[in-house]
Amino acid sequence: MKLQHIHLLGICGTGMAALAGILKEQGYLVTGSDEHAYPPMSTFLEGLGIKVLNGYRPENLNPAPDLVVVGNVIRRENPEAQAVLAQDLPRLSLPEALNRFLVGPRHSIVVTGTHGKTTTTALIAWLLAATGRDPGFMVGGIARNFNANYRTGRGDYVVLEGDEYDTAFFDKRPKFLHFRPRLAVLTSIEYDHADIYPDLDQVVQAFHSFVQQAPGDGKILAWGDAPLVREVCRDAAASVAFYGLHEDAAWLATEIEPGAGGLEFSVFWEGRRWGRFFTPLLGTHNVLNTLAALAVMAELGEEPEPLQKALAGFQGVKRRLEPAGEYQGILVLEDFAHHPTAVSVTLEAVRRGYPGRRLVAVFEPRTNTSRRQVFQEPYARAFKDADLVIVREPPDLWKVEPEEQFSSQKLVADLTAQGKEAYYYPDTGLLLEGLLAKLRPGDVALIMSNGDFDHLLRRLCEALSEGEVQGSKFKVQG
Numbered sequence: 152m153k154l155q156h157i158h159l160l161g162i163c164g165t166g167m168a169a170l171a172g173i174l175k176e177q178g179y180l181v182t183g184s185d186e187h188a189y190p191p192m193s194t195f196l197e198g199l200g201i202k203v204l205n206g207y208r209p210e211n212l213n214p215a216p217d218l219v220v221v222g223n224v225i226r227r228e229n230p231e232a233q234a235v236l237a238q239d240l241p242r243l244s245l246p247e248a249l250n251r252f253l254v255g256p257r258h259s260i261v262v263t264g265t266h267g268k269t270t271t272t273a274l275i276a277w278l279l280a281a282t283g284r285d286p287g288f289m290v291g292g293i294a295r296n297f298n299a300n301y302r303t304g305r306g307d308y309v310v311l312e313g314d315e316y317d318t319a320f321f322d323k324r325p326k327f328l329h330f331r332p333r334l335a336v337l338t339s340i341e342y343d344h345a346d347i348y349p350d351l352d353q354v355v356q357a358f359h360s361f362v363q364q365a366p367g368d369g370k371i372l373a374w375g376d377a378p379l380v381r382e383v384c385r386d387a388a389a390s391v392a393f394y395g396l397h398e399d400a401a402w403l404a405t406e407i408e409p410g411a412g413g414l415e416f417s418v419f420w421e422g423r424r425w426g427r428f429f430t431p432l433l434g435t436h437n438v439l440n441t442l443a444a445l446a447v448m449a450e451l452g453e454e455p456e457p458l459q460k461a462l463a464g465f466q467g468v469k470r471r472l473e474p475a476g477e478y479q480g481i482l483v484l485e486d487f488a489h490h491p492t493a494v495s496v497t498l499e500a501v502r503r504g505y506p507g508r509r510l511v512a513v514f515e516p517r518t519n520t521s522r523r524q525v526f527q528e529p530y531a532r533a534f535k536d537a538d539l540v541i542v543r544e545p546p547d548l549w550k551v552e553p554e555e556q557f558s559s560q561k562l563v564a565d566l567t568a569q570g571k572e573a574y575y576y577p578d579t580g581l582l583l584e585g586l587l588a589k590l591r592p593g594d595v596a597l598i599m600s601n602g603d604f605d606h607l608l609r610r611l612c613e614a615l616s617e618g619e620v621q622g623s624k625f626k627v628q629g
Contacts, residue, residue, distance in 0.1 A: 154217045159183035160231055161222025162203055163193060165291045166245050166314075169301035170220060171201050173253055173289075176303050184211045184231060195293065195300070209234035216240065220248045227320040244319040246329035253287055253301075254309045254330075260447060261330045263313040263361060264338030264374070265354075266493055267440045270432070271336060272312040273468050274444035279308060281461035282453055286310055292487070295466035308333075308451075315357050317347050325357045328364065334450055335365055335389070336443050337373040340380055343490055346519035358383050365389040372446045374439060375400045394442045396435070404442045407435065409503070414438055418445060418455075426455030429463050433472055434500025472497065475608055478615035480592030482508070485608050489518045489601040491529035498536040501597055508595045512537035513586060513607070515579075515600035516545045516557055524557050531565040537597075539589065540566055540573040543582045546602075579605035587614055 157174050159167050162183025172195075175181045183196075184204040196203055204211045207229050212219075219235050219242045226232070235242055243251070262272045269292045276288035277296045285306035291314070293300050313327030313335075340358050342351040365371055367388040373380050375393025384391045394402035406417040406427075413431040416438050417424065430441045441462065448458055467473065475483040482505070488497040494514065502510055512534055516522060522545040534540045542559045551557075559575050566573035574589075576582035590596060598608050 154179070156180040156182070156214070156216040157218045157220060158212065158216035159220045159222065160207070160229070160235070161185055161224040162196065162201070163187060164222050164224055164245075165300055166249075166289060166312075167220070167222045168196055169289045169299075170245060170248055170252070171196060172199050172299065172301050173249075173303055175199055175201060177252065182211075182216065184208075207231035212238065212240070218243065220245060221319045221321070223317055223319050223326070225320060229320075232320065242321075244322055244326075244329070246318060246326045249289060249311065250329060253289060253303065254311070257287065257307055257309050258333040259330055260308055260310045260334045260336075261313040261327060261332035262310070262336040262338065262443075263315065263327050263358070264336070265315075265341040265343050266490065266496075267338040267436060267443075268312045268314070269468055269487075270437065270471055271338060271440040271443050272310055274441060274462075274465060275336075275447050276302065276310045277465050278444055278448050278453075278458060278461050279306070279310065280304075281464065282448070282457050284308060284451075290468070292471065293469040295469060296464070313361070315354065315361075316344055325361070327361050328357075331364065331366060331369075333366075333369050334447055335361075335369065335371045336447065337362070337371060337380055337384065338440070338443065339374055339377060339492075340383060341490070341492055342525070343520055345523050345525050355379065355383060359386070362387045362389075370450055372402070372443055372450070374443070392446065394446050395439065402442055402446045404438050407438055416441075418442065420446075420449065425449070426459060428455075428459055431463065431465060432467060433504040434496055436496040436500065472500065475598075475612055476616075478612065479618070480594075481590050481615055482595045483608070483612055483615070484595060484597045486597060486599050487601050488599045489516070489521055491526050491533040494530070494533040494599060495535070497599070498534065498597070501595060502536040505595050508593055509538045509591070510536065511539045511541065511586070511590065511594050511596045513541045513582070513596060513598045515543050515602065515604050515607075516559060517600050517602045517604075519550075521545065522548055522551050522557050523555050525555075527557060527561065528565075530557075530562050531569070534566060534571065534573075538572065540571060541582060541586055541589075542573070542575055543579055544575075544577045579607050583607060583610055583614070586611065587618070590615075 163185040272290040273294040279286040285304045287304035287309040289301045291312045315325045317323045348354045369389040371391045376395035392401040403419040404416045470487045488494045563573040563575040
């Protein structure tokens with residue numbers, strides 16, 4: 152039977168939305184369902200002309216599609232998933248579908264790791280495109296150079312963000328185990344995804360499995376400053392080259408200095424100076440992400456000079472330290488940071504990028520891991536570079552057993568005990584009112600969440616654009 156109609160369950164996930172765009176571009180009839188549609192994915196799909204069915208229902212499968220792709224957000228008890236099983240409809244997971252419809256016979260470059268995957272994947276895709284290689288890619292965010300989180304491309308390479316989260320309700324393996332890359336990047340290994348992995352050892356085992364399945368004629372580029380990463384790479388069949396800030400790295404970034412709107416740094420490859428580069432990104436962590444991308448390009452035979460020009464044109468990824476605007480002297484930034492390490496390095500980057508300005512950190516502990524107390528103490532250390540911290544109650548806290556729940560009130564109490572100005576709010580509406588009352592000209596307000604935060608960014612910008620900062624008189628929207 153000819154494949155014509157493909158239906159996606161959980162279509163508003165970043166990876167699933169990318170797949171939807173790929174399939175639409177290839178001429179398939181694409182439909183999908185979800186229950187948590189919010190920008191940027193909802194507007195992205197709308198722009199592609201793909202209608203999102205609101206909610207999961209068996210009737211969403213009428214007429215019956217030729218193939219169903221099931222996102223990992225879908226659980227077996229989902230009524231639409233139950234209908235897929237009852238009708239015995241052909242089904243694939245997201246990584247299986249990417250292999251079939253995007254990678255095919257081409258060479259894949261897979262970026263894995265707890266932190267930095269999205270930026271590094273987008274960087275590699277941009278450098279490949281800017282040097283004329285016409286790549287395909289799938290990334291877990293909107294790459295601003297392409298205004299998309301995917302591209303089919305016609306070149307020899309496809310760049311994929313490899314996630315350690317489970318594949319689907321019918322396949323509990325990590326998603327990245329479905330990929331066999333010619334080149335792989337391993338950015339970091341830390342504990343995360345507490346709803347999937349009971350402890351760090353299980354996370355480490357997942358990365359062990361990924362490294363061990365890399366083909367012997369492949370190459371792994373790994374962050375060598377982390378002993379745990381080096382340990383995981385020890386048994387790799389593929390050859391391994393480490394990148395980092397320490398002298399024993401094959402790829403070394405050094406002489407890091409502030410530049411106009413970013414950072415300048417020198418790169419050494421096997422002890423030889425390879426070039427001086429500028430990245431329009433903030434933070435040492437982004438120097439490492441950039442170093443990994445440059446190492447990938449060198450493995451493909453690229454010279455420094457074209458990369459220097461291309462790198463300066465990288466526009467970043469939406470919601471990764473993305474400026475939302477400056478109002479009444481208050482700069483508003485947005486970032487996806489949710490893990491304690493990500494929060495810490497992001498705040499450090501903003502502190503160094505905007506010296507002399509008061510840094511206001513606004514945080515929503517929204518992920519399955521953030522809602523659990525496993526990171527209670529690390530979060531108390533993560534806000535060291537913020538001058539003022541504002542935290543809301545974790546949404547959907549009822550999904551976590553009471554004895555395992557994260558406490559935003561305790562976080563604020565711990566920060567206050569350290570001498571930090573910090574405030575707790577039970578919901579976003581009250582948080583917005585409190586934030587507006589505390590902001591003043593010259594501040595940098597950094598909004599951190601991996602979700603929509605109840606439209607906080609839009610509501611804050613609207614209120615600031617319509618209000619007067621002096622005297623804290625604002626018109627609060629919504």
